[in-house]
Amino acid sequence: MYDKRKFYVDGQWVDPLKANDFQVVNPATENPIAVISMGSTSDIDRAVAAAKRSFASYSETTIDERIWLLEKLLLIYKNRYNEMAQLITLELGAPITMSIEQQTHVGVGHLHGFIDALKNHKSCEVLPNGDTVRREPIGVCGLITPWNWPINQIALKVVPALAAGCTCVLKPSEFTPLNAMLYAEMIHEAGFPAGSFNLVTGEGAECGSALSRHKDIDMMSFTGSTRAGIAVSKDSADTVKRVTLELGGKSPNLVFADSDYEELVPATIRECFNNSGQSCDAPTRMLVERSIYDKVLGIAENIGLETKVGDPQSEGVHIGPLVSHIQFDRVQALIQAGIDEGARLLVGGVGKPQGFEVGYFAKPTIFADVDNSMRIAREEVFGPVLAIMPFDAEDEAIIVANDTPYGLAAYVQTGDADRAERVSARLRAGMVHINGAPHRYGSPFGGFKQSGNGREGGAFGLEDFLEIKTIHRPSAA
CATH class of the missing domain: 3.40.605.10 (Aldehyde Dehydrogenase; Chain A, domain 1)
Structure with a gap:
């Protein structure tokens, strides 16, 4: 030790x-x-x-x-x-x-x-x-x-x-x-x-x-x-x-029917589960256009079942435990709240995965038919938990996406370049990822509303640690 x-x-x-x-x-x-x-x-x-x-x-x-x-x-x-x-x-x-x-x-x-x-x-x-x-x-x-x-x-x-x-x-x-x-x-x-x-x-x-x-x-x-x-x-x-x-964050992920959703949905679910879901900018609320909703739920269920939990010391693509018993208990309480409030459990649920009785391991969990008033849609779970809900129109999706006290990140999946720009402009978030684009070193990281103030990274992050001094000199004669 x-x-x-x-x-x-x-x-x-x-x-x-x-x-x-x-x-x-x-x-x-x-x-x-x-x-x-x-x-x-x-x-x-x-x-x-x-x-x-x-x-x-x-x-x-x-x-x-x-x-x-x-x-x-x-x-x-x-x-x-x-x-x-x-x-x-x-x-x-x-x-x-x-x-x-x-x-x-x-x-x-x-x-x-x-x-x-x-x-x-x-x-x-x-x-x-x-x-x-x-x-x-x-x-x-x-x-x-x-x-x-x-x-x-x-x-x-x-x-x-x-x-x-x-x-x-x-x-x-x-x-x-x-x-x-x-x-x-x-x-x-x-x-x-x-x-x-x-x-x-x-x-x-x-x-x-x-x-x-x-x-x-x-x-x-x-x-x-x-x-x-x-x-x-x-x-x-x-x-x-x-x-x-x-x-914190409760980042929305807007999936439109014109997107390459068969590729992008699995990628964003894996991003949600990355680091055992313990990321402030994780895409934890998936808003799906109703015409593809059932297809996306099928994809999501498959990805959830494929997601492995494993020993952190072993190489490979799997998720590890939550950081502490405090975090484990909080995640379990919110999963139970999702069940109690009527969300449909697609994958996972309360308790530890089979074979992981020791350690703070949680099941990768996906809920469907979530209402944005539910706790799993309002609160930052900070665990491998995804909430999926349908929408009918672009304006509705934007309203639901912005209906959160947070505003850290947002994700947009669409094959329409004009829509991508239009929706990005209306989302109240400090960062918008279009069609899987990553955050890059040197770009500002930070959010709107209760996700904080100031920006980190590159020149913008440097500015936060600097004070401004103005020097006034006499005008030249």
């Missing part, structure tokens, strides 16, 4: 100020794999003080110096790539093939995206009126990341903060902290100045709130549930710090 009870503060690994051990559990076996420390407000104060001291000098580094450090980090990350993949599989339960091809790869892709953005970044420009606008690092940043795509969110916060010239304190999820600690080792090896990056593990109610309330934190960047995002915003309000949020 790993002993990871130290925090990374001011360029070194230090003991917590007060012992408070927590066991990290492998979700596939329910066995402890590591012991970490749960930090306190005092630990956060120490890390913030280190970041504040470092900011005075690190904020004065040049863009070229920061690019050099990021490129060195990229090289180190590639050298320790397999180590990262193994840790993510161990603590999250993501199947090893998925960890290698997706979970770990994002650390490379996002680094490339931010390095390219920084190389093209203009920190100073002159306006047509003669005034000068400078973009300067906002200051000391508090970063809170979730367990579901751990390195993805760490890279989307830590890298732009350091690229912008900010210093930071990271609080990763206590359920998946080992990958964050490995990333801290990489940052240290790359030679980032002491205090520019700091890491403290702990609970959101203690450490997360201490970061959000801290008077010396200039910005909070949070990814997680909408409920927790609201708490971060409230805690941050007294000090009027900038807050960026990447929160």
Whole structure:
């Protein structure tokens, strides 16, 4: 079992100020794999003080110096790539093939995206009126990341903060902290100045709130549930710090009869189940034009039955467990709610798959004849659960798609290019995927409404960590 009870503060690994051990559990076996420390407000104060001291000098580094450090980090990350993949599989339960091809790869892709953005970044420009606008690092940043795509969110916060010239304190999820600690080792090896990056593990109610309330934190960047995002915003309000949020989603997937649905429906169902359904932008509500509804249900049932649950350590295309007993219980409750509210169960249901009595494994589940007022259509399940409902007309589909408190992603399947553009323009979502198009590194990631504010990735993500200063000079004689 790993002993990871130290925090990374001011360029070194230090003991917590007060012992408070927590066991990290492998979700596939329910066995402890590591012991970490749960930090306190005092630990956060120490890390913030280190970041504040470092900011005075690190904020004065040049863009070229920061690019050099990021490129060195990229090289180190590639050298320790397999180590990262193994840790993510161990603590999250993501199947090893998925960890290698997706979970770990994002650390490379996002680094490339931010390095390219920084190389093209203009920190100073002159306006047509003669005034000068400078973009300067906002200051000391508090970063809170979730367990579901751990390195993805760490890279989307830590890298732009350091690229912008900010210093930071990271609080990763206590359920998946080992990958964050490995990333801290990489940052240290790359030679980032002491205090520019700091890491403290702990609970959101203690450490997360201490970061959000801290008077010396200039910005909070949070990814997680909408409920927790609201708490971060409230805690941050007294000090009027900038807050960026990447929160939940209930993303609609509009399938029109003129689409290549025999190919696209299976692909989007697999995307819904990817990472055991633990993705905020997963296409979890499938809206199907009525003329092809029965055909799509037949395809969906076949894909659901074909979806395998398996050991995360085994290579191949299958899904692993949910991250914790807390998440397992929540998913089971929502599957039961779908049954109780009258949705038709096509595949799956409550309980664990046969042969997986140990571990937090859930059955891939598909509901048909869902009404958009049902809990499985309104709430973010965050498990391998798909809700399918019919529609008769384009306008109806758009109304139902937008009838959600969320607005992270949306998906449109159609063979009509004009319809694709028309529907995309009317969907209230931060990202729209047409006919299976993927999200690409360097493009902005984020949503409307209760899916958050701000954008992550590339130049747009870099901007969130910069403050604007206008310099007014006397007019020339």
